[in-house]
Amino acid sequence: MKTVFSPLHAGHAGNVELISGAIVPAFEKPSRAEFIKARVESEKLGPILPPESHDLAAVKKVHSGDYIDFLPTVWPLWEASGRTGSAMPFTWPTRGLRGDVRPRTIDAQLGFYSFDGGATFVKGTWEAIKSSFDVALTAAALVKAGEPSAFALCRPPGHHAGAAFMGGYCFINNAAVVAQWFRDQGARRVSILDVDYHHGNGTQEIFYSRGDIQVINLHADPMTEYPFFLGHADERGAGPGEGFNLNYPMPFGTSWDGWNASLEDGCAKLTAYAPDVVVVSLGVDTFEKDPISQFKLKSADYPKIGRRIARLGLPTLFVMEGGYAVEEIGVNAVGVLTGFEDR
Numbered sequence: 001m002k003t004v005f006s007p008l009h010a011g012h013a014g015n016v017e018l019i020s021g022a023i024v025p026a027f028e029k030p031s032r033a034e035f036i037k038a039r040v041e042s043e044k045l046g047p048i049l050p051p052e053s054h055d056l057a058a059v060k061k062v063h064s065g066d067y068i069d070f071l072p073t074v075w076p077l078w079e080a081s082g083r084t085g086s087a088m089p090f091t092w093p094t095r096g097l098r099g100d101v102r103p104r105t106i107d108a109q110l111g112f113y114s115f116d117g118g119a120t121f122v123k124g125t126w127e128a129i130k131s132s133f134d135v136a137l138t139a140a141a142l143v144k145a146g147e148p149s150a151f152a153l154c155r156p157p158g159h160h161a162g163a164a165f166m167g168g169y170c171f172i173n174n175a176a177v178v179a180q181w182f183r184d185q186g187a188r189r190v191s192i193l194d195v196d197y198h199h200g201n202g203t204q205e206i207f208y209s210r211g212d213i214q215v216i217n218l219h220a221d222p223m224t225e226y227p228f229f230l231g232h233a234d235e236r237g238a239g240p241g242e243g244f245n246l247n248y249p250m251p252f253g254t255s256w257d258g259w260n261a262s263l264e265d266g267c268a269k270l271t272a273y274a275p276d277v278v279v280v281s282l283g284v285d286t287f288e289k290d291p292i293s294q295f296k297l298k299s300a301d302y303p304k305i306g307r308r309i310a311r312l313g314l315p316t317l318f319v320m321e322g323g324y325a326v327e328e329i330g331v332n333a334v335g336v337l338t339g340f341e342d343r
């Protein structure tokens, strides 16, 4: 399997996040991608290719233009306002406030275009964001060109980013961008299978009213876990999208048997949908040792996920999302990929 990777992810470094009332170093850090890359090499998964560069056209098919055009202006505006630390919002237009008027202050604009304080900017963040979707689009082109599968080693991740908002370490929804790209390249139906521990609220929001892109999410129950405000089982899609959004919320402590029951049902629904291609939002924060997550999957379980996805018998693009147990992130993420290839 070929991997696409860009060293430009490393410019998104030194970020902080707000956890339990304290500003702490961000869990979404450069070593995550480096450990995965090292494991791709040590497992001899296949060649590691640099991304082709793309313009923003494919991105603006799923994200609003004003939101995307805002992203590269953040750091310059933040610096121009005299700040040096991570650019982070602290006010959001929630119920009863106006979300149709964008204030002039950069701090407010960050809140205008986000749902939490988890998507922060430093000097190299925009370059990293751009390299991440270039990686995803380059890997998608490999699958379109006939590769049975490919691995987009994306960083930053994307599945919490909606049409016009960022959050949860996500800025551009890489999986959504490539799913739309496959449609534009002639795929009649595309399935997105999101196995990250957290619900892919952004991906759901982007495709919620569409029947041509099926979105299947396996995740921790939002009644008790981030992102909290989307991801319930009764969210089944709207209008033409009714029935094409499937959520499998699961309780804290879920281990392989319970998680696999959701995977089996999701795969049956995917097979019934008969897509031309599958995009896997690959997060491995379902791992028992993940520092911010509450599922109990073991490293030996990840190859089983890959084997099950391979049994779908469809062209498959893996897009990297989350996972914070950095020592084991490579073993677990690449375990899915070697399992897919049944090695």
Ligand SMILES: NCCCNCCCCCC(O)(O)C(F)(F)F
Residues within 6 Å of the ligand: 018, 019, 020, 028, 118, 157, 158, 159, 160, 168, 169, 170, 196, 197, 198, 226, 283, 285, 292, 321, 322, 323
């Ligand atoms: N205790 C409060 C910390 C807030 N937690 C934010 C969790 C973000 C999870 C991101 C992710 O893993 O879903 C992604 F795949 F997008 F990277």
Ligand SMILES: [Zn+2]
Residues within 6 Å of the ligand: 196, 197, 198, 283, 285, 321, 322, 323
């Ligand atoms: Zn996650």
